[in-house]
Amino acid sequence: MKRLSGLLALVPLLVGARGDEDSIISEQTVSVCSIQQVQNPSTGEYFTNLLSTENWPARWTCGTWSAADGWIYIISDLIIFAAYLSIPIMLFIYLWKRNLGFFKPLTFAFGVFILSCGVTHLIDAIIFWEPIYRFSGFVRAITAVVSVATVGLMIKSVPTALTFKSPATLQKEVDLAVAESKELNSILQESFSIAKIGTWKLDLQTNQVSWSDSLYDIYEIPRGTLIDLEKSLDMYPGQEKLIEDAIAKAIANRSNYDLELLVTKPNGKQLWTKAIGITEVERGEVVSIRGYVMDIDASKQLEIERKKSHEKLEEEVNARTRELKAVNQELESFSYYISHDLRAPLRAINGFSEALLEDYKPKLDDEASRYLDRISYNSRKMGELIDDILAFSRMNRKETNFKNVNLAQVVSDLINNLFVESKSIIQVRNLPEIHGDKEMINQVFANLLSNAVKYSSKEESPSVEIIGEEFDDSYLIKVVDNGVGFNMQYADKLFMVFQRLHSDEEFEGTGVGLALCQRIMSMHNGEIWAQSEEGSGATFFLKFKKQMND
Incomplete structure (x- = not known):
């Protein structure tokens, strides 16, 4: 091997232009590259001398190259580089303009891969003059890494890509959607016609107004009649300023408007309508207004x-x-x-x-x-009657002072103050706290207790019970006595002024007390009624709604 290297090193090298402009390398001379093993450089030396050319000959001087062979090689590499450069540039522009979502990393990696491949072709052309083989190897290594990463992303993306529909399928779906859209639009227009709703659009560049067929029908104008803004405003006599101000405000604020307007049709008939305007903005400017007109005459009337x-x-x-x-x-x-x-x-x-x-x-x-x-x-007795009449007449004019009232305390005070000497046995159970006017509530229980004690006074063992019960929405108070009772046939007269079911010879009274009780209960949004049987006592019921306690 060493002998061969020595022999090859002795072969003369002839490069350059000799006489003829088209001839760069002599076809009679063969240049042979020497083969020599050198020690691997360290990492630092490798990157420090990344662009070193001292260990390699230029490609023109290595091998037998004709001008045609060399320049075909060089020009082809440069063209490939130019193509490989343009492809990622267009891909990156596309990425910048469009959001590809899931495929964005793959597209970016593919662009980098194509670019790095192009750079290797550019270096191959440069090596004909500058033997930067070490830099070429480094770029190829980068290209290899990028290519592996791109393959990995493709392996990951292909299953997802396979789920995408084909152009033919997409076209069918688009055609179907268009057909459905037309059908829905037809149904919508029919619905608008039935509901007496028309649509319109105002072009702010030309002041031209377009109407839907249903709007022509609402205004009773032949379909297709040319309409402009001035003709539209003529149908709203006395309201032109209102409409113009609404349009101007909508344009200035890029907002919508909603008006109720009285239309005067060409035939002289008047009709109440609801007009809604929606601004359409392009490049920051309001270019048109579209909207709806609804016949609201029936509801307005x-x-x-x-x-x-x-x-x-x-x-x-x-x-x-x-x-x-x-x-x-x-x-x-x-x-x-x-x-x-x-x-x-x-x-x-x-x-x-x-x-x-x-x-x-x-x-x-x-x-x-x-x-x-x-x-x-x-x-x-006349004096007492006058007192009762005055009390009854003043009740409606009396100012109420509602607050929490403890009924047990109210009844206890009445018993201690008015009925201490009574022979009646008075029992009190489960009386709640209600919201009301204490003075009025005191008057109700004073009247009912007086009546219970009075009408049971002739019994051998007179007794009175006051019992409270609680329900979901109310409190029920019962005042029960074992007195003479009354005939339920006359129960409707109990709470009428001056109506009495017993004579003065039997039991004294003025006939005002129970009427006063009913008036007070009405002022408390409550109820009062009675049940009885002659000779078996009577029970009076008071119902206070819990809403009064809130």
Whole structure:
């Protein structure tokens, strides 16, 4: 091998142009490259001398090259390099313009691979003059690594790519989608026609307006009639400024508008419509406005009628309120008259009756004394009746003060203050806390307890029970006595003013107490009713809704 190397080294080397311009290398001289083994360089030496040429001859000087052979080789490499360079450039531009998603890494790797392959061809051409074989090997190594990475990405991507539909299949699906779109558009147009909805578009460059067929039908204008912005505005007399301002604002803010407009058709008929405009923006500029027109005449007319009815009702309510205010003023005057002018003669009658009885009773016979006793009793009863009437009339005008009221405490205080000396046994169980006016609630239980004690007073062992029960949405309070009871046939009269089911000879009363209870329960959004049987006592029910407690 060494002998061969020595012999080869003695062969003369002839390179360059000799006389004729087309002849670069003498065809009679054969140049032979020497073969020599050298020691492997270290890593540092390798990269430091990456562009070194001292250990290799230029390609022109290695082998037998004709000008045609050499330049065909060189030009081919340069053309391949140019093609390999343009391919990744176009790929990278495509990647920049489009998001390929899953295939982006593969496309990028393929571009780098093609580029590195092109560089190897460029180096092959350069080596004819500069023998940068070490740099060529380095670039080829990089190309090998990139090619392996690209193959790996392809292996990973091919299964996914195989799931993609073929162009023929995609075309079929596109054709089917187009057909379905046309059918849906036809259905949509038919639906718009049935729903009396029309579409339109305004081109801001030409002020030309295009309408759908259903919009022509709404305005009762022959289909296909040429329409511009001015003609469109003519159908909204007195509303042109409103429409122009809405359009200008929509263009300025690139927003939409929504108006209710009264249209005057060419035939003179008027129609309420809802007009919606949607701006279309291209390159930051509003170029057109498209929208919808809906026939809302029926609903608008109903709204107008409802508004008129509401205004009429409001006027009637105001008139009724004024009447009630006048009645209340009269009632106030009447109450003042009762509380002052009627009480004075009653006090005089009662006073003189008692004076006669006190001073002249020994001189009076029994019948005269009985007359005076009856006068005194009835005057006192008249006073009580006046008090009850005033209490009932003032209840509606009384200001309420709602707060939490402990019913157990209310009933306990009433028993201790009013019924300590009563022979009735009064039992109280499970009374809740409610939300209400304490003074009014106190009045209700005072009246019901008084009635229960009064109507059971003639029993041998009179008893009264006040029991509370809780339900999901309410509290129910029962006031039960074992008194004389009443006939349920007359239950509807219980809560009417001055209606009594027992005479004064049996049980005293004015007939106002239960009516007052019903009025108070109504003011608390509650209910009151009774159940009874003659001779078997009575039960009065009070229902307080829990909503009042919120």
